[in-house]
Amino acid sequence: MASAGGERILMKLGERTQPLVLGDRRGPGVSGAGTTWRGLPFETHRMRTSQARPAVEMGPLAGDLGVLVILDGAVQITSRDGQHVGHTTGSTGAMMILSGDAPRRFEKVEGSALAAAINVSGAWLERMELTGGWSRVSFTSDDTVHGFARTIRDEIAGGAASGPVFADSISLALLSHITRRHGFGMGARVEGRGQLSAVQRERLRELVQQNLASDLSLTSLSGEVGVSPRHFVTLFRRAFGTSPHRYVIEQRIAAAERMIRSGQRDFAAIALAVGFSSQSHLTTAFRAARGVTPGRFVREHAR
Numbered sequence: 166m167a168s169a170g171g172e173r174i175l176m177k178l179g180e181r182t183q184p185l186v187l188g189d190r191r192g193p194g195v196s197g198a199g200t201t202w203r204g205l206p207f208e209t210h211r212m213r214t215s216q217a218r219p220a221v222e223m224g225p226l227a228g229d230l231g232v233l234v235i236l237d238g239a240v241q242i243t244s245r246d247g248q249h250v251g252h253t254t255g256s257t258g259a260m261m262i263l264s265g266d267a268p269r270r271f272e273k274v275e276g277s278a279l280a281a282a283i284n285v286s287g288a289w290l291e292r293m294e295l296t297g298g299w300s301r302v303s304f305t306s307d308d309t310v311h312g313f314a315r316t317i318r319d320e321i322a323g324g325a326a327s328g329p330v331f332a333d334s335i336s337l338a339l340l341s342h343i344t345r346r347h348g349f350g351m352g353a354r355v356e357g358r359g360q361l362s363a364v365q366r367e368r369l370r371e372l373v374q375q376n377l378a379s380d381l382s383l384t385s386l387s388g389e390v391g392v393s394p395r396h397f398v399t400l401f402r403r404a405f406g407t408s409p410h411r412y413v414i415e416q417r418i419a420a421a422e423r424m425i426r427s428g429q430r431d432f433a434a435i436a437l438a439v440g441f442s443s444q445s446h447l448t449t450a451f452r453a454a455r456g457v458t459p460g461r462f463v464r465e466h467a468r
Contacts, residue, residue: 188215221270231263234260255304261304327410383398
């Protein structure tokens with residue numbers, strides 16, 4: 166599987182490269198392709214009973230990793246490795262890792278399941294400074310990966326309104342978890358610095374304030390202090406007491422609050438000015454942070 170720049174996930178099928186198909190030829194249900202989602206390439210597919218005669222080699226592209234998560238239902242997959250026939254069964258909450266460097270010859274799928282396909286390209290692994298080799302993993306239960314997959318699905322289905330920092334953060338968290346639990350020796354380069362300096366903290370504050378209406382990303386933030394995105398999340402939390410995503414959201418809400426207190430009442434314009442995708446996105450975030458909607462806030466703090 167492979168994807169970049171909001172395109173479909175690709176797969177290797179025999180000698181061909183084509184958009185990912187997992188049983189239902191109509192294509193994915195929810196897909197990050199063509200949206201503002203900038204996290205790991207993600208699609209949902211309905212897997213159904215099917216058979217390939219003869220067995221056909223399929224899987225991610227060379228150098229890529231594929232993560233298959235059963236969101237609902239159950240399937241049994243039959244594959245061949247030479248003369249050996251293997252069976253693996255996955256039900257709700259199970260996940261499987263597929264390596265493009267060790268493709269399987271798939272023969273049969275039995276059952277029905279809604280599955281999430283997540284592609285991890287070599288570029289993503291390099292970006293997160295993850296090193297070492299991935300191994301294939303047959304279906305195994307993993308509630309954490311299942312939870313991440315559902316959250317990503319809901320985020321994309323909702324228009325990816327939380328922005329690039331959230332997309333980066335949840336993608337990084339998913340990769341970190343898979344690395345720790347399923348990576349088989351995979352690790353990350355250890356950074357020498359254990360905390361951000363006062364100058365770096367101030368630079369990050371300024372960068373966020375100056376770019377509230379922009380698509381801030383972990384890559385741009387971490388680049389300001391010269392560390393990898395993976396290590397940056399830990400350093401940021403130590404320095405600010407919260408994640409980069411939550412910090413940016415709080416700064417946007419605080420800016421919106423200042424605009425409302427100054428007398429501005431066009432909530433749609435305020436939302437766009439501080440980086441929310443819509444008035445409804447601002448309302449949801451404002452209520453979660455302040456306990457009231459912007460309209461109620463105006464009534465309670467009318468000058």
